[in-house]
Amino acid sequence: MSAPTLNQFQQQVSELLLRHRSLLDVMSKFGQSGASVNRAVTKAVTDCGCIELNARKQQYSDELNLENAKETLQSHITGDVCEHCLEALKSELGRNLFYMTALCNLLNIQLDEVIADEYDKCSTLGLFNLT
Numbered sequence: 001m002s003a004p005t006l007n008q009f010q011q012q013v014s015e016l017l018l019r020h021r022s023l024l025d026v027m028s029k030f031g032q033s034g035a036s037v038n039r040a041v042t043k044a045v046t047d048c049g050c051i052e053l054n055a056r057k058q059q060y061s062d063e064l065n066l067e068n069a070k071e072t073l074q075s076h077i078t079g080d081v082c083e084h085c086l087e088a089l090k091s092e093l094g095r096n097l098f099y100m101t102a103l104c105n106l107l108n109i110q111l112d113e114v115i116a117d118e119y120d121k122c123s124t125l126g127l128f129n130l131t
Contacts, residue, residue, distance in 0.1 A: 006112040013101040023106050030099035037092045040085070050082035 004012070017026075044051050055076040081089065104111050 006115065007110075010101050010105060010111045013098055014105045017102050017105070021106075023103075026099060026102045026106055030096070030103055033092065033096040033099050037089070037096050040088045040092045044081055044085040044089070048082060048085050050085050051077050051079040053077060 019025075045053055053076050058073050101111055103109075104114065
């Protein structure tokens with residue numbers, strides 16, 4: 001089975017969204033689904049233990065160029081997400097994507113254009129995109 005296009009997904013979300021058609025409802029559900037993603041990651045650390053965090057200040061030197069800095073900066077994650085946690089994370093990320101798409105629908109924004117614009121910005125700015 002091939003993956004649906006962004007336009008197909010956006011159309012499906014438009015057809016399925018019945019209960020929360022208000023912009024305020026969709027915004028609150030989008031925020032709630034983002035919190036659920038954070039909770040699923042937290043549970044992978046604190047409940048399951050399949051991943052661990054060892055967070056500390058990133059050691060960044062002004063003498064490093066951005067490409068070298070990218071190699072030295074850490075994610076603070078050790079371990080791999082187990083199958084159970086992976087399924088939970090994918091489910092929560094899917095719900096978050098659903099409500100983000102619903103928000104796009106209500107505001108007459110094409111999801112593929114959002115992604116294309118962000119892709120172009122990342123391509124143009126490269127490593128400077130989010131610094």
